[in-house]
Amino acid sequence: MTNTGNKCKYGLCDGSGWVWVTPVGGREHLRYCKCHYEAEKQKRFETLLKESQINDMRHMTFESYKPQHQTQWRAYEQIHAAHKGYYLFGPYGVGKTHLMAATVIRAIGKEIVSVIITVPKLLDSLRRFGDKDTLAIETLAYEADYLALDDMGKHKVTDWTEERLFMLIDERYKRFVSRKIHTSVSSNLPPEQLSNTIDPAIADRIRGMCAEVFVDGKSYRIRQ
Numbered sequence: 358m359t360n361t362g363n364k365c366k367y368g369l370c371d372g373s374g375w376v377w378v379t380p381v382g383g384r385e386h387l388r389y390c391k392c393h394y395e396a397e398k399q400k401r402f403e404t405l406l407k408e409s410q411i412n413d414m415r416h417m418t419f420e421s422y423k424p425q426h427q428t429q430w431r432a433y434e435q436i437h438a439a440h441k442g443y444y445l446f447g448p449y450g451v452g453k454t455h456l457m458a459a460t461v462i463r464a465i466g467k468e469i470v471s472v473i474i475t476v477p478k479l480l481d482s483l484r485r486f487g488d489k490d491t492l493a494i495e496t497l498a499y500e501a502d503y504l505a506l507d508d509m510g511k512h513k514v515t516d517w518t519e520e521r522l523f524m525l526i527d528e529r530y531k532r533f534v535s536r537k538i539h540t541s542v543s544s545n546l547p548p549e550q551l552s553n554t555i556d557p558a559i560a561d562r563i564r565g566m567c568a569e570v571f572v573d574g575k576s577y578r579i580r581q
């Protein structure tokens with residue numbers, strides 16, 4: 358029992374995160390205060406933010422995006438126009454990640470809790486979280502008001518990956534329907550081919566909540 362010096366947000370404990378309770382007919386005992394769970398949730402979210410890749414992408418704004426190709430102009434205009442969920446697809450190296458990062462930076466600027474992560478990295482993080490993985494998924498699904506998933510379909514598909522992704526995408530989809538939280542996804546797979554690679558139930562929900570945007574052009578990585 359440690360007093361952190363913080364005041365209890367709910368005015369229930371002395372800041373230690375513990376409260377004494379006496380049930381009817383029972384003995385007085387200590388129990389976690391409501392503020393303890395709140396702090397735990399915050400800690401998990403911060404861990405997850407560290408896993409998120411936005412810190413390496415701070416330069417990838419709408420302002421620094423330089424469309425070279427007609428589809429890149431169109432994609433830029435469409436995505437710049439509104440904060441919502443997008444499915445960005447096209448070949449590698451044409452700036453999909455830049456546009457995704459720009460949507461996240463814009464959302465953060467509007468104080469929308471936002472996370473960007475590649476799907477292979479997300480799955481790797483979930484694996485490392487071990488038996489806490491459901492907490493990580495829950496945190497992503499519930500706490501991020503905007504989630505950008507880069508490189509969908511690039512992961513090695515197994516029953517485990519598809520189960521994990523389904524749980525997440527299904528939750529995001531339900532919340533999109535009920536309270537308009539947004540999820541964007543990028544992939545080199547055209548939307549109609551997505552269900553050939555990943556679980557069709559995941560692909561369906563992605564298509565249900567994301568506006569489809571095609572990006573083409575020469576690879577920025579190859580250009581000198």
Ligand SMILES: [Zn+2]
Binds near residue numbers: 365366372375390391
């Ligand atoms: Zn408390």
